[in-house]
Amino acid sequence: MLQPATTSQDAHLPQLTLTRNPGVDLDMNWVRSVQANTSAIERRAATLPARRSVKKDYQAAWLLKAITCIDLTTLSGDDTAARVRRLCAKARHPVSAQVLAALDMQGITTGAVCVYHEMVETAVAALQGSGIPVAAVSTGFPAGLSPFDLRIEEIRRSVAAGASEIDIVISRRHVLEGNWQALYDEMREMRSACGDAHVKAILATGELGTLRNVARASLICMMGGADFIKTSTGKESVNATLPVSLTMIRAIRDYHAATGIHIGYKPAGGISKAKDAITYLALIKEELGARWLQPDLFRFGASSLLGDIERQLEHHVTGNYSAAHRHPMG
Incomplete structure (x- = not known):
């Protein structure tokens, strides 16, 4: 069975366990060579949900793994300090002690808590001593x-x-206009401003027009020093999809082959069901390998996903589904 990652901070931050991505010089020959066969990508993505189905103890193990890779998120206009503190408490204890005991599993946490800048200090204080990083x-x-x-x-x-x-x-306009130099320069400056904090570059793939644009933007951001590439803000009309994910993780695979540097991946927006989480984990394992199934290299940007995973785990242990309102997030 899969074993969830430890909850120490070293398990979460890639620059502490792997060589951090320093970026490389902009190589326009490499960028122009990047293509995306949309029909082939869509056919490959369509096979995943049907082919990758796990049951019983194996399903429970995959779902526990998924929990350790969740960036538990609240990004609402009505966020309050109290809501963020409740979310942080949930991140510390994402599954009931009774369910974990029945699964013979030690305490696990989510991969991180993700908030707006205004709530960073509140989240940091609430997570003190937990080893759970705060993402802003x-x-x-x-x-x-x-x-x-x-x-x-x-x-x-x-x-x-x-x-x-x-x-x-x-800036999506740089991609839509093919201004790759501007996108690269932007990424370099943002990476520099992050200092020791690691940076996830959100591509907002639903607004980039084509999978070729997604592939090229992924490469440019990695060249510019991104530690992770992420699909979406969760606010677009189209967020994470399997074809987009396949395109982005193959860009990660190509970058690793060329540089030896591990880049993380974060699908975000629209992933709310436990079965979908397993599909994404299977895709990562098949395309990138087991090393990417750790929270230092893979995250889900989600909030409601955890609630459905909890319900599935409780059903696995008790044989009964609990009501969704018994698993509030914040």
Whole structure:
């Protein structure tokens, strides 16, 4: 069975356990060579949910693994300090002690807690001593259209407040206009502003037009020093999909083959069911290998996903489904 990662901070932050991505010089020959066979990608993605089905103890093991890879998230206009503290308590204890005891499993945590800058200090205080990192969405999230100097300053302030991960949003117009130099320069400056905090580059793939654009934007962000590439803000009309995920993780695989550097992957938005989490984990294992099934290299951007996983685990242990309202997130 799969074993969930430990809850020490070393298990979460890639720059503590692997060589951090320093970025490389912009190579336009490499960028122009990147293509995406949309029909082939869609056919491959369509086979995954039907082919990869696990049951009973194996399903429970995969779901426990998924929990350790969740960035438990609240990004609402009505967020309060109390809600964030409740979310952090849930991140510390995502599954009931009774269910974990029945599964003979030690305490596990989620991979991180993700909040707006305004709530970073609250989350850091609530998670003190847990080893769970705080991720802050930044750079004018979700549109990324605020003045560039303010976006850079927001990164610095979130790092100063204690965020150890920064989820930045790229300027989609650079991709849509094919201005790869501008995207690369933007990524380099944002990476520099993050300092020791690791950076997840959000591509907002639902707004990039084509899978080829997704593949090229993924490569540019990795060249620019991104530690993770992430699908979506969760605010677009189309968020994480299997074809987009396949495109992005194959870009990660190519970058690793060329540089030896491990880049993480984070699908976000629209992943709310336990069965979907297993499909994504299976895709990662098949395309990148077991090393990427750890929270330092794979995260789900989600909130309601944890509730459905809890219900599935409780059903596995008791034979009964509990009501969704028994598993509040915050």
